[in-house]
Amino acid sequence: MPPKKQTNALAQRKSAKEQLVQQQRKRRLIWFSTVGVLLVLIIVVLSLDPKPVVKAASFDYENLPMLGQSDAPVKIVEFGDFKCPSCKIANDTIKPQLVSDYIDQGKVAFYFMNLPFLGADSTTAALAVQSVYHQNKDAFWTYFDAIYDNQGDEQTEWATADLLVGLAEEIGLEVDYDLLRSDIENKTYLNEVNEQYGKANDLKITGTPTFYIDGVQYTGSFADYSEFKQAVEDALKN
Template sequence: MSKNKKPAPKNGKPQGAKKNTGGAARPQGTPRPQNQNTAASQWTSGSKRKKSNLGVIALGFVGLIVVLAVLIFVLTKVGENQTTSSAEPVILTSYDASNQPTLGDPDSNVQIVEFGDYKCPDCKIWTETVLPELQTKYLDTNEASFQFADYPFLADDSMLLALGGQALYEQNPEYFWAYNKAVYANQDTSKVRESWVTEDYIVNLVKENVPDADIEKFTNDLKNKTYQAAVDADVKAGDDSKITGTPSIFVNGTKVENPTLENVEAAIEAAKAS
């Protein structure tokens, strides 16, 4: 819009024209306009400029509407693509189920896999509340199997705890589950991101909760990181499966979003019916 537009005359007369009262004479000394049509031509010119400016404004307004329409269309398409992408299921990838701690029938048609970190408070809650319900209903009846995979990422000592579990599993699979329970029972939720777990702490934990384990072998395996490759394989499977946190629960290779008991059971029943 032009900023140089002259103000429109009031009451249909050129600006500056004096009102004719009918009897008052023009004061002496006041010059008479050189051209009687000058005021009218100024008014006509002003009207044309006004119409021209209104046309520019209207054209700009239409252009703005077009731009907004295009922008809305583009944003809508982007939103649709994001929704479609987020709705795509997360699939378990590069996972080797042949050498993992397992509950239930490993040959079952329904396979549940948890990726967990022993320092994860949500993993503790899930293991102590959801897993026992699943075990009673599906694992003890051999309708499904459950496997634990390591995904240590919260702190450096998460890896140490994972190595301890793997070392006990290699000794005896039953030892692993006693260790799993003991670690979560002694989890310090105030130190999730702090590295406070030591080799001595884990060895003492095993002595107290897995008394039949070969402590000397366990201590050496933990110190020498004997089963690092097995833990690394779990981590790679988690990364390849694009998990973003723990616990991440998969049923027959598909991740269960928000893995509450109800949601996991629904996924299990769907897998059983397929």
Template sequence: MSNKKKQKNHYEQEKAVRRKQRQIVVISTALVIILLVAIIGIVLKTQQSSQPNENQNNQSSQETPSINYKEQPIMGSTDAPVKLVEFGDYRCPYCKEFDEKIVPKIKKDFIDNGKVSFTFINYTILGKGSQLAANAAEMIYHQYPDSFWDFHKALYAAQGDEKKEWVTKDLLTSIAKKTVPSLDEKNYKQTLDDLSYQNNVIQDYNLAKSMKVKVVPSLFIDGKLVNNPLDYHIVKEAINNALKQGNE
């Protein structure tokens, strides 16, 4: 074989080897890229599944805990399209102001015509007297529901100095005797002695906590907190907005 042919064959062999090497490099690079993309995809998917997205967080934070209205006193129609809920404390002077100045206006403008229902829930944050008063109110509601709102109003009317412990069993008994015609006084006094409805009071307290209630009175209209419940213009506007939303 001539030298030229040998050189040509050698050149062709080297060329074939280099071509195979390039193919191997290209294939290897492609495999590495595919592997990296797969790894990155797995990592991102894992992070997304382990960390709730912002929309999910916002939705969960906006959800309002369910209120069992059958276990709470309601003023007005249970079928009213808009529901108002007040968290209050019988020892709170601002709650008394709300009950005496704001509630009558709500009743006249919205409750009496069936547009709104009003629910009162105890949030006992002002000491033992608050819990005793709440127990008395719970007892009246569960055993004498038709007399509850009369007792409720009379208890606020009898409110004493917030700095003093004015809630006593004698006072609560006196109010009950005036507002509940068929009162079983002996049973009522025993209920106060035993704090028989303390579990109900605790349930209401926990409900208020779960709804992030910080002050009393706190007013919710269809689950939305009203900024200043002692300003009737604000309350009225919020109720009208809720009614409009219900009609849309």
């Protein structure tokens, strides 16, 4: 090949090589730019830390014992066992302050569901309160508090029919005591107790007391009223 033609061929190859190098640089630049934009977007999304959407549990509020007014903007449901020492602590520390701060103000309605899992007499106590609820709804919470005030040792079977009927008589509860005994011994409201227990199982509740505030499980301390109060305040804002 003549020298001039060789020179032209070399120049063409050099030009083609330079074009290829430039194209590769452009592709790398585009790739790095794309990755950079994606990383920035990921960082922004993570920094927002969106809270997961929690589906609120539903409850048959109309058929549960209620403390307060049914039209209260916030509804709290407690799952409890009358043999549970922690339930007694919550009843002594949380509920009285809820009554004065929110329930008496018409801001909160408080409901109760039985979760009798500690012993056979847990169910006996649940049957007793269901009987009182159906006889005289206004007497329910007086009886509720009286059982916790007279709570026996968790390891002993203390919630007997004799004790529960005797307690109702002692505090002058306005119910038929013979009917109360009959309802306990004949397990009149066992289906209701089992339904409430089943609801707890559906919600995967593992212990008592467990509270739901407007259908969302409260996961804070039940012995710290300030923490519980903040959860109620947050619910009132929604």
